[in-house]
Amino acid sequence: xxxxxxxxxxxxxxxxxxxxxxxxxxxxxxxxxxxxxxxxxxxxxxxxxxxxxxxxxxxxxxxxxxxxxxxxxxxxxxxxxxxxxxxxxxxxxxxxxxxxxxxxxxxxxxxxxxxxxxxxxxxxxxxxxxxxxxxxxxxxxxxxxxxxxxxxxxxxxxxxxxxxxxxxxxxxxxxxxxxxxxxxxxxxxxxxxxxxxxxxxxxxxxxxxxxxxxxxxxxxxxxxxxxxxxxxx
Amino acid sequence: xxxxxxxxxxxxxxxxxxxxxxxxxxxxxxxxxxxxxxxxxxxxxxxxxxxxxxxxxxxxxxxxxxxxxxxxxxxxxxxxxxxxxxxxxxxxxxxxxxxxxxxxxxxxxxxxxxxxxxxxxxxxxxxxxxxxxxxxxxxxxxxxxxxxxxxxxxxxxxxxxxxxxxxxxxxxxxxxxxxxxxxxxxxxxxxxxxxxxxxxxxxxxxxxxxxxxxxxxxxxxxxxxxxxxxxxxxxxxxxxxxxxxxxxxxxxxxxxxxxxxxxxxxxxxxxxxxxxxxxxxxxxxxxxxxxxxxxxxxxxxxxxxxxxxxxxxxxxxxxxxxxxxxxxxxxxxxxxxxxxxxxxxxxxxxxx
Numbered sequence: 001x002x003x004x005x006x007x008x009x010x011x012x013x014x015x016x017x018x019x020x021x022x023x024x025x026x027x028x029x030x031x032x033x034x035x036x037x038x039x040x041x042x043x044x045x046x047x048x049x050x051x052x053x054x055x056x057x058x059x060x061x062x063x064x065x066x067x068x069x070x071x072x073x074x075x076x077x078x079x080x081x082x083x084x085x086x087x088x089x090x091x092x093x094x095x096x097x098x099x100x101x102x103x104x105x106x107x108x109x110x111x112x113x114x115x116x117x118x119x120x121x122x123x124x125x126x127x128x129x130x131x132x133x134x135x136x137x138x139x140x141x142x143x144x145x146x147x148x149x150x151x152x153x154x155x156x157x158x159x160x161x162x163x164x165x166x167x168x169x170x171x172x173x174x175x176x177x178x179x180x181x182x183x184x185x186x187x188x189x190x191x192x193x194x195x196x197x198x199x200x201x202x203x204x205x206x207x208x209x210x211x212x213x214x215x216x217x218x219x220x221x222x223x224x225x226x227x228x229x230x231x232x233x
Numbered sequence: 234x235x236x237x238x239x240x241x242x243x244x245x246x247x248x249x250x251x252x253x254x255x256x257x258x259x260x261x262x263x264x265x266x267x268x269x270x271x272x273x274x275x276x277x278x279x280x281x282x283x284x285x286x287x288x289x290x291x292x293x294x295x296x297x298x299x300x301x302x303x304x305x306x307x308x309x310x311x312x313x314x315x316x317x318x319x320x321x322x323x324x325x326x327x328x329x330x331x332x333x334x335x336x337x338x339x340x341x342x343x344x345x346x347x348x349x350x351x352x353x354x355x356x357x358x359x360x361x362x363x364x365x366x367x368x369x370x371x372x373x374x375x376x377x378x379x380x381x382x383x384x385x386x387x388x389x390x391x392x393x394x395x396x397x398x399x400x401x402x403x404x405x406x407x408x409x410x411x412x413x414x415x416x417x418x419x420x421x422x423x424x425x426x427x428x429x430x431x432x433x434x435x436x437x438x439x440x441x442x443x444x445x446x447x448x449x450x451x452x453x454x455x456x457x458x459x460x461x462x463x464x465x466x467x468x469x470x471x472x473x474x475x476x477x478x479x480x481x482x483x484x485x486x487x488x489x490x491x492x493x494x495x496x497x498x499x500x501x502x503x504x505x506x507x508x509x510x511x512x513x514x515x516x517x518x519x520x521x522x523x524x525x526x527x528x529x530x531x532x533x534x535x536x537x538x539x540x541x542x543x544x545x546x547x548x549x550x551x552x553x554x555x556x557x558x559x560x561x562x563x564x565x566x567x568x569x570x571x572x573x574x575x576x577x578x579x580x581x582x583x584x585x
């Protein structure tokens with residue numbers, strides 16, 4: 001089975017792109033399943049079901065969604081193998097711009113959209129910078145100039161990625177993307193022992209542990225303060 | 234490439250490759266004070282804590298910079314060598330696997346071809362085939378040639394050099410900038426040397442297309458539909474690197490469509506235009522008829538059609554004049570329907 005990790009900011013068009021890509025893969029008799037990771041709520045699993053795609057969803061709830069992803073990916077891959085899939089796609093939203101679920105030697109796709117603003121490439125960390133393929137969506141509603149500026153900025157933070165424009169509504173570009181996702185020689189038996197491409201931040205502060213009160217007296221562990229400039233005066 | 238990164242200082246790199254400032258900027262690398270060090274030495278100054286803090290992957294930053302320099306050098310040297318003179322579409326099949334109704338269609342630069350057919354008939358697929366420079370490896374099995382040859386794969390993956398620029402009806406400006414700032418931004422991303430001159434040229438061309446003039450200080454989001462379209466077209470004609478322009482319909486309001494097409498064509502672009510507007514469709518040299526996912530036929534615009542087009546343009550002028558005068562607060566009378574034809578005879582347009 002092949003594994004591909006797709007991630008990107010909320011509402012960037014991940015599900016639409018994946019659905020169009022699956023359509024193209026089905027034409028080639030490649031069986032695809034999806035595991036959708038989200039935080040509090042998603043009904044994207046219904047969209048996949050409707051399209052006849054085997055799907056599971058995982059809601060991280062009170063846990064950091066990316067940490068939740070890594071803690072579950074092994075079992076998720078086992079599920080995909082039991083389902084006899086040719087290709088398993090995991091879909092997760094990048095919520096803090098600092099983490100990324102990408103795994104070494106596993107194909108990674110980042111989906112971002114033209115509407116998110118031209119400074120977005122600068123703001124997103126490893127999720128964009130260490131992706132193998134960057135898919136840019138919503139190109140049909142912004143000007144050609146903005147598309148060019150946006151993709152040149154993506155290129156300057158991740159020059160080695162393949163950058164593609166895909167229209168999640170009409171599917172323009174989805175077939176082309178699908179040809180880059182499945183590769184028979186990239187089959188895996190599992191992900192045990194594989195490594196993340198980039199470490200996730202080490203955060204453990206009072207609020208991680210359920211503290212709700214505000215004030216220095218209640219803060220323990222990893223606490224950091226904004227420099228407001230007063231300390232030099 | 235990695236050799237020069239090992240030996241050249243950041244100052245030397247910046248002198249040789251001025252564009253790397255974009256790389257530093259977008260990756261938020263502040264190299265000030267490190268100009269006399271190599272890039273590797275600069276990266277070495279980050280502590281483990283800082284790397285974790287700012288999610289810096291120093292090994293990747295080093296490798297990426299060398300890829301970036303290679304790509305940009307290639308991109309800058311590209312303009313002259315890689316001129317696209319012609320685009321050839323070789324037939325594939327429609328949705329049911331039937332062979333398309335043509336063998337081969339070659340479109341040369343400065344030519345206009347229109348695309349007609351009902352919604353969902355396969356226009357997107359045709360555009361995607363061209364964009365991807367299909368080699369019998371898409372659902373239609375079409376082949377795309379550039380200058381009569383199988384094109385470089387680079388067209389598919391390069392983010393700075395896409396084969397196709399697209400202009401569609403739904404497109405909007407989303408940035409919060411003035412026209413000037415916007416054009417400068419685009420010009421800079423295209424590594425244009427004389428930014429001011431190009432900006433002037435574009436606004437001039439855009440105003441020449443738009444019904445109502447606008448200035449460089451106008452915020453792009455407050456341009457009217459016609460002005461936005463005019464700016465997009467002028468900008469694409471003059472500043473876009475893509476040799477092929479796909480237009481999805483140009484609305485009839487607030488923009489001179491004949492001039493718009495002329496501008497694109499005069500910039501050596503190959504223009505493909507999906508439209509059901511008779512004026513635009515007949516203005517093209519040829520039109521592609523799409524049906525059931527395939528090209529049913531390619532029609533050459535006939536002499537008779539060109540004569541019809543002349544009449545249509547005359548009718549269009551009447552409407553444009555009325556639009557113009559209504560805007561000024563004038564009243565309309567039958568006199569508007571009387572026009573001079575090309576032989577100087579008075580013609581009355583009879584509306585049946």
